[in-house]
Amino acid sequence: MSKDIVQIFDTTLRDGEQVPGCKLDTTQKLVIAERLEVMGVDIIEAGFPISSPGDFNSVNEIAKLVKNATVCGLTRAVKKDIEVAAEALKPAARPRIHTGIGTSDSHIKHKFNSDRSKIIERAVAAVSHAKNFVDDVEFYAEDAGRTNNEFLAQVCEAVIKAGATVLNIPDTTGYCLPYEYGEKIKFLKENVKGIEKAILSCHCHNDLGLATANSIAGVINGARQIECTINGIGERAGNTSLEEVVMVMRQHPNLNLDTNINSKLLYSTSQMVSQKMGMPVQPNKAIVGSNAFAHSSGIHQDGVIKNRETYEIINPEDVGVNESSIVLTARSGRAALAYRAKKVGYELTKLQLDEVYQEFLKYADRKKEVVDNDIHEIIASSKVNIESLT
Template identity: 55%
Template sequence: MSKQLIIFDTTLRDGEQSPGASMTRDEKIRIARALEKMRVDVIEAGFPIASPGDFEAVKAVAETVTESTVCGLARALEKDIDRAGEALKNAASGRIHTFIATSPVHMERKLRMRPDQVVEQAVWAVKHARRYTDDVEFSAEDAGRSDLDFLCRIFEAVIDAGATTINVPDTVGYNMPWQFGETIRQLIERIPNADKAIFSVHCHNDLGLAVANSLSAVMNGARQVECTINGLGERAGNASLEEVVMAVRTRQDVFDCDTRLDTTQIVPCSRLVSNITGFPVQPNKAIVGANAFAHESGIHQDGVLKHRETYEIMRAEDVGWSHNRMVLGKHSGRNAFRTRLEELGIHLETGEELNEAFARFKELADKKHEIFDEDLQALVTDRGLEKINERVKLMALRVCSETGETPRAELTLSIDGEEQTTAAEGSGPVDAAYKAIEALVQTGADLKLYSVNAITSGTDSQGEVTVRLEKGGRLVMGQGADTDIVIASAKAYINGCNKLLDAGQRAHPQGAADV
C-alpha cells in the first residue's frame, strides 16, 4: 500500500459553496498559487458547468498551476464532462471528477433512476471522461448512506471503465468514525479490482466528525483525503486540511503514510482564505487559530519554558506561525514591498497594479507604524474586491457620536460617476452610516451578518469588517479594511452593494453539487 497520502483540496469548489463565500477568478488563482506552494497534490478548482464565471476560473487555474493536478467537477452528464474537459485542456496535469448519487433516497427521490440505470450512467460517464484525460475520479454521492453491496458493484464497474480514483463521500456527515473506517476496509477487501484505483474520502462535518472519519478511513486503507483550508464548506463545513495533515504528520507512530505538503505554508494559506472569503478563523481553531500555540495558565507556561513538549505536541514554526513575520513601514521601498507580496503568493500582473497597491501601502503606513503580512493580505484583497464592480464608491464620510446624542453620519458616494450626498441618524455610527448608504443606493437588501476582526494586535490595527447581504434569496459577502473601523464598515457595505448591483455576478453554487 502506498506510503503517500494524497491531499485533494476542494476549497475552491466545495469550500466556495459556503453561503457568501463565492470567489472571483483572480481570488481563486491567488488561493490556487498558495495551495501549489504548499505542495497540495490535487486542487479542485470548481464546477465548470455551473456558470461561465466558474468555467473561466477553472480554466485560469489550470493554465496557472503547474506543480499540482487541477481538477474540475462534473455530474455524470455529457454536457458537464465536456465542459470540464474544455476547461482543463491546457492543464499541465488535469483530472475530471465525475459523480452520481448511490444512496436509496437519492436514487429514488432525486435521480428517479433504478440502481441498474445508475451503474450504467456511472460507467458511461467515466468512459466519456477518459476521452479528455487518463486521470478520472468517480464519486458515489451520499456513499455514507448507501448499500455496501451496491457500492462494491458500482465501484468495480467504474474501475473497469477506467476510473483511477474512487471517492467515498460522507455527503451529509452521518457516519461514525469506526463505521466509516469499516466501510473503507470492506470496500477495498471485497472489490476484486480495488488494487487498480486509489480510494479517497470526502467527509462533511455535520456532526463534527469530518476529520475523525477521514483519519479512520486512512487507517483502513484510504490514500486520498478531500479537505478544505480552515474546514470551509457548506453547512458545517468539510474536513479541515490542516487538521488532517498535522494529525498524520504528528502521529507517525499510528499512521503508516504521510503527505508531501510543506506544512510551513499552512498558516499563510489559512490567512489568505480567511481574508478572501471573509470567514474569520475562530481563536481556538486547531493548528491555525490565534490561540493554538498560546499558553496563559501558569502551570502550562512553566512547563513549556522548561521543555516545550510538556504542553506542545507540534512546533508552531512547523505550520508557519513565525517564519512570515516581516514588518514593513513607511520607509520601506517598492522592491521590498513587491518581494514580500510575492513571498506571500500575491502576484500583481502589471506595473499599474503594483503602483496602485504601493500607493495604498504608503497610505496605510502613514496611519500605522508597522505593516505586517496580515495587513498586506487585507490591503490587496480589499482592492481586489473593489475591482469586481465599482458603480458605487465611497468619497467622504463624517460621523458624529457623543454621549447623550443620537449618532449621525454624513456621506458622499459616487454612484455611476455622479456624486451624491446625504445624512442619516442611527443607533450607532455604523448604523447611521449604513442607513445613509442605503438611502442613496437603495438595494433593499437585508443585513444578515456584521463581523469585525482585528487584523493584527494593537490599537492601530486595521479593522477588517465582513457583512453578508441578502436580497431575493441571493447572498453576497462584502469586505472592507481600514484603521478606522467606521470607514472599514462603510467599505464593506459598499462592497456588498456593488456585488448586488453587478448583473454579471454568477449565482451562488450552493445546491449545484453536493459531493
C-alpha cells in the same frame, strides 16, 4: 521504513467556495491556487465549470497557471457537464475530470426517482465519456456514507472497469462514525475486483464534527487520498480540514503515513484564505486558530515556559507560527508575568516579582488581557525600584 504518501486533494476553490458569502473572483482564485501548489497540494479542484461562465473561466485560467499539481473540474453524471469540464481543463498539464452520482437508497429514490441498476448504468456512462477526454477520471459515489456496502462495491467495480482511476467515497452528510467509515473503506479494499487499479479517496463533511476523524480512519484502512479544504471551510458545518489531517499524520509516525505538504506554510495559507473569503478562523480552531498555541492558565504557562512539550504536542514553527503565546490574564501566575516582563525589558528578582504580581492582579481583574504596555504601568504603579534592561 518509507512512509506511504496520502495525496492531498484540495477543494477550497470548489466545495469551500460554496459557503454563502465566500464567492471569489478569478484573480483571487489564481492567487490561492498558486499558493496551494507551492504548499505541495497534489490535486486542486478548481471549480464546477458548467455552473457559470465565471467558474468555467476560473478553472481554465487555473489550468493554465498550475504546472505540477493535478487540476480537477467537477461534473454531474451528465454528458454536457463532462464536455464543458474537458474544455475548461484543456490547458492543464495534469487534468482530471471528477464525475459521479448519488448511490444511497435515499438519493436513488428521492433525487433520481430511479433504481440501482440504472444508477450503475449512468455511472459507467459518465466515466466512459470522461475517458474520451482525459486519462485521469475520478468517480464520486455521493452519499456513500449512507450507501449499502455491497451495492457500493458493485458501483465501484463497474466504474473501475469503465476506466475510473480514483474512487471518491463521500460521507456527504457527515453522518458516519469513524469506525463505520473505516470499515466501509476496508470493505471496498477487500471486496472490489480490480481495486488495485484505483485510489480510494475520503471526502468527509463535518456535520457531527467527525470529518477529520473519519478521514484518518479512511486512510488507516487503505484510502490514499483525502479531500479537504483550508480551515475546513465548506457547506453547512464544513469539510475535512487540510491542516488537521496533515498534522495528525505527521504527529503520529506509527501510522506510517505522510503527505507532500510543506507544513510551515499552513498558518500563512490559512490567513490568506480567511482574508480573501471574508471567513474568520475561529480562535480555538486546531492548528491555525489564534489560540492554538496560546496559554493563559497559570499552571499551563509555567509548564510551557519550563518545557514547551509539557502542553504542546506540535512545535508552532512546524506550522508557520513564530512561537507559543503566553497571554496574561487574572488566571496567570508569577512565572508568566516574569516571562512577559523580561520580554519587554525587566529582569525581576523573586522579591520584586512578588510585589509586582500583587499590582498585576489588580489590573488583570479589570481587563480581559494584560498587554505589554500595561506591564510598564504595572511596574511603575508597584513602586518597586526596577530599572529596565532596554
